[in-house]
Structure formats: structure tokens, C-alpha cells
Amino acid sequence: MNTYTAQATHIDDRVPLRAPLLFAVVALLGFGLIYSLAGTALGRVAFPWQATGSLIERDGHAVGSQLIAQPFADEAYIQPRPSAANYDPMAAAGSNMARTNPDLRKRIAEVTAVVAEREGIALAQVPAELATQSGGGLDPHLSPRAAQVQAARVARVRGLDSAQVEQLIVANTEAPQFGLLGEPRVNVLKLNLALDAAR
Structure with a gap:
């Protein structure tokens, strides 16, 4: 047992x-x-195009993604928003500075002055988005207004009529998603490719 x-x-x-x-x-x-x-x-x-990065091609070569901002050094191009990540997708991030931070205020003032001088406009006419970084640092869009303030410079450098550049901005302005979400916006890469094609 x-x-x-x-x-x-x-x-x-x-x-x-x-x-x-x-x-x-x-x-x-x-x-x-x-x-x-x-x-x-x-x-x-x-979704074959989206699954491979929403890449935009020109002459059979990828020139960038529709979803990620990239820098344009040449004055013949519309400039994107500043990037805290230096346009590096692997380092996407904002500055994390509070609006009261003196360093942030100083940087915004300096960038605003640079943009005003580059575009030949008054400091008060500089759209805030051209002097501030987006949350992720890689926003590929601008408001139509932020693109419009750059039209005169781009037209002058390219030898185009300002009205032609403004028409391209209007033609490349995207409506809010589903007609409701967000604001009208311009994809900087697409607009710059359209400017190249207009030469």
C-alpha cells in the first residue's frame, strides 16, 4: 500500500x-x-507599390519615397521643412524641445531669418512650417502657402514665369484625405519633379 x-x-x-x-x-x-x-x-x-516603400521613379531609377522628405540643396527646387533627423529615416525624431526652450526659440528665429532672406520676403511672411521641424523630422509635405512663398525664387533660378511655377503648385496640391482629414498639402518631391519636367 x-x-x-x-x-x-x-x-x-x-x-x-x-x-x-x-x-x-x-x-x-x-x-x-x-x-x-x-x-x-x-x-x-x-499593395505592391506601398509595400516596397512608395518609391517614385524617374527614368527607371528611384529618386525617393513619396512618404519621406529629402533635402534639396539647389535653389532651383522647393525646399522642404527642416529636419531634426537630418532627413535620415533611421534617425526619425523631433527635437523634443519645449516651446519655451530658449535654444528652440533662437533656432527658429535664425531659420526664419534665413528663409526670409532666401525668398526675399518679410520675417512675418515666413510660414511657420518652413522654420520648424515636424514631429518625426521627415514630413514630405508643405502647405500650398509654404510652397507659394518659394515660387518667385524657383521661377527666377529656372528662368520660368512665376505664374507657371504657381500653376504647378496648384496642380500638385493634394486635397484633404477623403475630403475631410487634414489640410490641402503639396508633396515636395512630386512638385520638384514636375518643375524639372517643365524645363
């Missing part, structure tokens, strides 16, 4: 490892590999 009880207790105390280990392997392969591969494959089939 005592021997039987001891054996039964010994058997009950053993922890079966086969089932949890099998579940761990299945979960790892299922959720870590198969689910990821299936999601990627479905995305490429359903």
Missing part, C-alpha cells in the same frame, strides 16, 4: 515537457515566421 502510494506520487510530480516545448516551437514558427511571411506576401500582392 505504501509502495503504491509512493510510486503514484512520484509519477504525478513529473512535469511533462513535450507538450509545452512543442507549443513553443509551433508558436515561434507560426507567429514569428509564417505569419510574417504571409503578411509580407499579402501586402506585396494587394
Whole structure:
């Protein structure tokens, strides 16, 4: 009687490892590999352009993404918003400075002065977005107004009529999403490509 009880207790105390280990392997392969591969494959089939980065091509070569800002050094181009990440997608971030931070105020004042001089406009006419960084530092859009204040410079450098540049800005202005969400906006890369095509 005592021997039987001891054996039964010994058997009950053993922890079966086969089932949890099998579940761990299945979960790892299922959720870590198969689910990821299936999601990627479905995305490429359903949304092939978006799944590969929403890349914009010119002459068969990718020149950038519709979703990520990039710098334009030449004065012949519409300039994007400043970037706290230096336009690096791997370092996307804002400055995290409070509006009361003296360093932020100083930087905004300096950038505003640079933009005003570059565009030949008064300090008060500089749109705030041309002197401030977006939250992620990679906003590819400007408001139509921020693009318009750059039209005269771009027209002068390119030898175009200002009205032609302004028409291209209007033609490349996107409406709010679904007609409700957000504000009208201009994708800087698309507009600059349109300017190149207008030469």
C-alpha cells in the first residue's frame, strides 16, 4: 500500500515537457515566421507599390519615397521643412524641445531669418512650417502657402514665369484625405519633379 502510494506520487510530480516545448516551437514558427511571411506576401500582392516603400521613379531609377522628405540643396527646387533627423529615416525624431526652450526659440528665429532672406520676403511672411521641424523630422509635405512663398525664387533660378511655377503648385496640391482629414498639402518631391519636367 505504501509502495503504491509512493510510486503514484512520484509519477504525478513529473512535469511533462513535450507538450509545452512543442507549443513553443509551433508558436515561434507560426507567429514569428509564417505569419510574417504571409503578411509580407499579402501586402506585396494587394499593395505592391506601398509595400516596397512608395518609391517614385524617374527614368527607371528611384529618386525617393513619396512618404519621406529629402533635402534639396539647389535653389532651383522647393525646399522642404527642416529636419531634426537630418532627413535620415533611421534617425526619425523631433527635437523634443519645449516651446519655451530658449535654444528652440533662437533656432527658429535664425531659420526664419534665413528663409526670409532666401525668398526675399518679410520675417512675418515666413510660414511657420518652413522654420520648424515636424514631429518625426521627415514630413514630405508643405502647405500650398509654404510652397507659394518659394515660387518667385524657383521661377527666377529656372528662368520660368512665376505664374507657371504657381500653376504647378496648384496642380500638385493634394486635397484633404477623403475630403475631410487634414489640410490641402503639396508633396515636395512630386512638385520638384514636375518643375524639372517643365524645363
